Amino acid sequence: MRDILDAVATGEVSPAEAEAELRGYARSGAGRFDAAREARTGIPEAILSEGKTPEETAEMTVTAVETTGSALVTRADDEAAAACRQRLAEEFPDADIERDGRAHTLVVHAPSYEPPALDATVTVVTAGTSDVAAASEAAVVADEMGATVEFIDDVGVAGIARLFDRLDEIRAADALVVAAGREGALPTVTAGLVDVPLIGLPVSTGYGHGGDGEAALSGMIQSCTPITVVNIDAGFTAGAQAGLIARSVSAARAEP
Amino acid sequence: MRDILDAVATGEVSPAEAEAELRGYARSGAGRFDAAREARTGIPEAILSEGKTPEETAEMTVTAVETTGSALVTRADDEAAAACRQRLAEEFPDADIERDGRAHTLVVHAPSYEPPALDATVTVVTAGTSDVAAASEAAVVADEMGATVEFIDDVGVAGIARLFDRLDEIRAADALVVAAGREGALPTVTAGLVDVPLIGLPVSTGYGHGGDGEAALSGMIQSCTPITVVNIDAGFTAGAQAGLIARSVSAARAEP
Amino acid sequence: MRDILDAVATGEVSPAEAEAELRGYARSGAGRFDAAREARTGIPEAILSEGKTPEETAEMTVTAVETTGSALVTRADDEAAAACRQRLAEEFPDADIERDGRAHTLVVHAPSYEPPALDATVTVVTAGTSDVAAASEAAVVADEMGATVEFIDDVGVAGIARLFDRLDEIRAADALVVAAGREGALPTVTAGLVDVPLIGLPVSTGYGHGGDGEAALSGMIQSCTPITVVNIDAGFTAGAQAGLIARSVSAARAEP
Amino acid sequence: MRDILDAVATGEVSPAEAEAELRGYARSGAGRFDAAREARTGIPEAILSEGKTPEETAEMTVTAVETTGSALVTRADDEAAAACRQRLAEEFPDADIERDGRAHTLVVHAPSYEPPALDATVTVVTAGTSDVAAASEAAVVADEMGATVEFIDDVGVAGIARLFDRLDEIRAADALVVAAGREGALPTVTAGLVDVPLIGLPVSTGYGHGGDGEAALSGMIQSCTPITVVNIDAGFTAGAQAGLIARSVSAARAEP
Amino acid sequence: MRDILDAVATGEVSPAEAEAELRGYARSGAGRFDAAREARTGIPEAILSEGKTPEETAEMTVTAVETTGSALVTRADDEAAAACRQRLAEEFPDADIERDGRAHTLVVHAPSYEPPALDATVTVVTAGTSDVAAASEAAVVADEMGATVEFIDDVGVAGIARLFDRLDEIRAADALVVAAGREGALPTVTAGLVDVPLIGLPVSTGYGHGGDGEAALSGMIQSCTPITVVNIDAGFTAGAQAGLIARSVSAARAEP
């Protein structure tokens, strides 16, 4: 700030220019909305399709590509995905569109967009097939942030031997997202076997008392091995924080 | 009932006698209170010391020994145990008194009392040292019901290898009680490795969200491997039902 | 393990073979997935139709029959059941298919499959007609595990005399599953009258405060007579643990 | 109102007198505070000792006796009761003081006080000894309202035969209060056997999930036989409403 | 019982006859199911249409009329009501059918049925129009039990003057059911103004925190004037207990 003010004092910068600059600084994180979010927090701004009409989702997707060159749409059903494809075909016929049906995501890259590339790995682990949707959402966002993403599924504690067979791969990660529903024990068991930052992702399976993921969440929160946790089905959040860890590690690797 | 009525018709039994008999039958479970409970349900009537003065506990203990030849006192602190010993020293100087400080129990056998002996094993497993009180209560009641009781402690999932080291012992049980607090994952993991009836016993460790055993309870209730569950810290209940299973198995073994 | 290693030392077994064998041992419980679960835990692997498309259910059913010779499908509506029948008609035209409409189950046995047969009885008791679905699911799984299954329905505590009329039958069981919704009092009352292992199965009837089975669950968990409990509507879990008790008793009966 | 206004019109009543009268009518329930409550609602105003110092309780007790000739103190420990006795000895040496140690109540009648007497019976039933405090509070308030009060204790459902032995007495009541803790099943079972208005009184026994009376409350609220319910440990409320029923029946009996 | 046994002793009664009699006594409440419920508890057995197909409801309605001469169907939508009318037109063309669209009930009386008639009044009070469904259900069951039923609606506390205008009518009741949703304050306010037994009926209006009737229920349970409470929307329960009070008062009036 002092530099700008010195420049104003010397006349190098006009008061009007200084005001723009200083306000810009004051709000450095916000700037022009969408682009700024990613620049400020390192996490791409996602378009949550759930609760929007297919048309609204498509409209926001086009806007995102216009502004930032890319778009990440989450919780998009087939109808919303189709609406996006149609609008994109008109507006950005050359854009690269990747639909992940399990994750219910749509990732769009304009030809000019240069996606980030990190020298670090996020590994996503699931207890069973019903954890795939939330876990895949985590994988997509980490991938979009540039991490190398590995996916290890169906290693739940009901048949614990499956986990041991994959331990070397799991230990090789720079950050782990471990998804589980029902009683949600897999993150606890895994964290007792590895020395990698680990994010528990509770999944909304289960019924009756503690159903809809509440038992999994409270179990992970009470885990006797220290782990961090995100909300039930919050794949985006888990992937984004794992992506931030990968980003830090990658930057450290790149230091001379 | 028909036999008694036939006997009344033939005069073998007087109507007054028959009434006593029939009422006794009708209320076969209640009859003389304490003795009947055990006869009817196979589970000893316990004296819950918690919420009673030491004197009240001691008084009920003496009554139990008078009526049934034995007494099982639970959740008894040292003061209550001392009061019991004092009263018993006066009334039943020859009684055998066994105090389990970890389980907070006191077991009393009059010299004449012939404890049941079952040809079956109940194995009680704990995740960590803070589960010992509830688990020991389960062990004491199964022991009092006549089962051979094995105790395997500190095999929690934070260091899963400890569990594998003891698997053969665990598999040898006729019934399992598996105690765990915090996230309560041990019963789930164990049940995925054995083919023995297994009762999950959640323990009131943990704090914050899902603390006081609620996370453990809801996790066990949601277990992805089928197990049965009892209330938080309900060692008596877990031990009693495990004891009933041991009783059935023992009876089956004794069949010609 | 020592045997294998001795064999390697003597050259009887090649290192590669030993590795396969040892890894198999290390993961003895998992092996080839479906078959192993039942071998390891004594409980058949069920296909939960709820949350799957009819086609997915049918596909997994065929796979299960291929792998293990049998399949147990739960929470299958009529559409799912029809899809299974159609696929099975193509793949296993000789398979024996049993549909239980009340339990919403489908049980499939290939001609070559030899179902287990236990010398022990599981008795399933219900308070009222709305408990039948969960109770029947318990009955089907116990039956599939080989137990003799008795079903006593509509003996709820609102008309307690109905329970007394059936007490002798109830007392004859080797393991009891007692299902009840609303206030869920039947397992407590029953457990005060019998000396048989008893599993309370809360059912998701009721509305308002404590509705959807929560009052029944917490009531059973607080039962003043010791019982074990499973989750709301968890008929599979109750039947599986009752089946394990029957299995133990049957094995004891078979001991010389 | 018209009568008063007519009287004003004819000059029989002065406007000032009429205003007093009409305001009195408008606030007929409040009038002079303590006396009015009982006149208006038929339920004596009680002094809740819990949360007050012994001196405060004693002070309010003296005020109550001064104003209404009687006092009903609830949840009074021994210290509070002693403070009351001391103040009453000074102020009302001839008052009749009845202390119920189980109910933690103190009832005071000045010599001039004429207690109500109803020709109707309130019967208070308990499941076990830990229900006695709340149940006794209900009994004391019904007694103070003039009902004949019967007390039947320890007939809980763990030994259901005890209940059947007392059914005739229970059926003879004009209103029932049935107290139970833990799973709280006794009111449901009782209501299925009698045709008398029945109020369930949940008691704060039990621990863990559904403890502190919550399981009992939700069980009674879900009761499959229709009953009404009061809050946990709300003996005063249960006794007061049972007393109102007795009052109505007694008045009906007294009709010519 | 002694009488029967004396008769057996003297040969007046055969043992077989005595057994039937005694068993009948032992199960006096159950006898033949439907009829017995009402005889034993004074409350008609209702057919809950909710959760049944129209055909099932119609089938049970016909059975009820066959057995007891009357039927009370609750929570019946128009489709269920039509199915009942159709079946009844075939089986009991002369039956009297009364449909209450607000209460969602259907009451059927065979020509031979003599409904009870009580000399007592149940008054049902509502806070607003959204309470009408639950309140009407209460009114219908009290009416079916023979009480004179008065209905006073829309006197909620948001405009408290409306309540004062109807106080005389409310005070004239022998039993009150007061229904309210949202914050559920009406029963508390009313109970402070009358000396009649009062049952609070919380209604499932409201949204957000404490919605679906939970705020109303907990408010009534905490009421600073003593009232009894039933479950959310439990109009049947409220009406049945109010009907029992009316029955007792009516019987008292009929005493010579």
Added chain:
Amino acid sequence: MRDILDAVATGEVSPAEAEAELRGYARSGAGRFDAAREARTGIPEAILSEGKTPEETAEMTVTAVETTGSALVTRADDEAAAACRQRLAEEFPDADIERDGRAHTLVVHAPSYEPPALDATVTVVTAGTSDVAAASEAAVVADEMGATVEFIDDVGVAGIARLFDRLDEIRAADALVVAAGREGALPTVTAGLVDVPLIGLPVSTGYGHGGDGEAALSGMIQSCTPITVVNIDAGFTAGAQAGLIARSVSAARAEP
């Protein structure tokens, strides 16, 4: 900001001064901590004594008086109040100290302090004596903010006529705080009778289900007449917002 920058450009203000000014502006609320909070939000910074040692409370009180000329201590027991008095006697022997024992507050004014004076009234209403602590805390903070404060107590809905007697006084307020525990119905009833902004203050009375103020909170949140609400026992919050309303009204009155 432009003015400052213009001044820098013209040399009227040095860059260093401008930086201080601009940073000060940017953080106008924080500046020197305590003083700034009140300047920014209009609400005095309170010292919450609960959870602090008497010495810590006294220390912070002295600091507050040093910085702002006044101090407002809340939830101070007698010991904390004494510690404050002792320290203040040393440091500010001339300060004016006002202790409100019911509110558990201590208000300190240095001789130089000029308290605000508003031309507006905050009226605090309570349902009963147990609401006095929270209500008095609200009154103290509104008074400290300069409002004229009226206190109307014991007008709860159990005797609704008391409320009507005070309606004119209540209607004369510029802002209302209405405190109630148990079922918390008073704010709803009051809001239906007045056209003044009204803040409901739930109080932590009551026990059992919905106890500790939860029923009162959810009832006020569901109020069928629109009111705003604060947390249970949050007298400070209620008084502060009522004080802000009084401040706005007073400022409006002072407009020319």
Added chain:
Amino acid sequence: MRDILDAVATGEVSPAEAEAELRGYARSGAGRFDAAREARTGIPEAILSEGKTPEETAEMTVTAVETTGSALVTRADDEAAAACRQRLAEEFPDADIERDGRAHTLVVHAPSYEPPALDATVTVVTAGTSDVAAASEAAVVADEMGATVEFIDDVGVAGIARLFDRLDEIRAADALVVAAGREGALPTVTAGLVDVPLIGLPVSTGYGHGGDGEAALSGMIQSCTPITVVNIDAGFTAGAQAGLIARSVSAARAEP
């Protein structure tokens, strides 16, 4: 009242007239229902369309216009709005109809209706686009009460700089409604920056633990800066209380 009684005494007013007058006074708030509510509480009576058929909503709308000259319909979907328009076209062809699609409201003014006009501003602030429905409902009701309404949207704390850009506008309000979902932090942050009465409006966004607005509600209730709160999505309540504050300020401004 004395005046009327004096007039009766002098014969100026007949007793019948006086009765009408006095009863009218006694029920001054209720009188003829709809009109009286607004007169008494300053808040317009709204018609909640949710839970009503389009026809019922339209019918009540016509009645409201007939009685009071205006109508405010809330939570009305397009179908309900169309039904209202159709009925109004028949009955009040000249009425002014304003539909707010975001707020789901319909405001109707008969030509003769003179809407209130206040000299005060209510500013409604939202954290994001999903808060618009509830916030707009608040805006509509404050507008209908005559306040000048400003709307500032999308200034949530995820990009806090947006809030700072609008602070001057926010500070200029006479009353604030701040809407936020998810973690609901915006009202807390805003209240730390302004000295205006502020009402937090939690919105039912979010999923999993604390979803449906519960986290937002409890966060606002726990706010470390004092604010008042309304129920989740209770835009009407927030707008009505903000309107009352504006009304008080406007009246103060109008004082001579």
Added chain:
Amino acid sequence: MRDILDAVATGEVSPAEAEAELRGYARSGAGRFDAAREARTGIPEAILSEGKTPEETAEMTVTAVETTGSALVTRADDEAAAACRQRLAEEFPDADIERDGRAHTLVVHAPSYEPPALDATVTVVTAGTSDVAAASEAAVVADEMGATVEFIDDVGVAGIARLFDRLDEIRAADALVVAAGREGALPTVTAGLVDVPLIGLPVSTGYGHGGDGEAALSGMIQSCTPITVVNIDAGFTAGAQAGLIARSVSAARAEP
């Protein structure tokens, strides 16, 4: 494993030696207990003093130092700390003991112990002084894991400018732990301004609805900017996971 088996085949390794080796591998995580935990998970094994006697804590502390050369005691009050010092003075007179009174921790290093040193920073941020205990616990564990730890306190959202003043320091961290109680908004606001992995640590301040940290936890779980979360007051967990991130970053920095 293949290497060992090859060696057995060639006779280099005896079968007995191989068995030891392979078993050791199979249980690599457990081995000798305490040391292994840290080796396996990278997190030091802590001794939780809460719930233990001072003597027990001291005993376990000595054991830890004996086994691993260091000890980390958490939630140790002054009495426990004194007991540790006394025992350590006897057993390890040269050990370095560091007591953090705010964190309630005790860290012990034997002279021979070489603590890890990481080239990475963990920054712990607090909203206010009541968050210091939990935040300090996080700081101590991260420090013990070798991270450089920065501590920035009292930057809560009630005075948001304080946060902006420290943003540069916060952005410089490799991992952030942000602690907050009450409504817990600080982590959300912070995460919107930085691109560093961020762990929210809810603190058990607050009372009434959402008190004891539940509002803070659910708010962080619902955060509209992606963050991970740990249990209420779980400083150890937050610090351990932040430490693991620092460890990964440090290792990446050390890569050639």
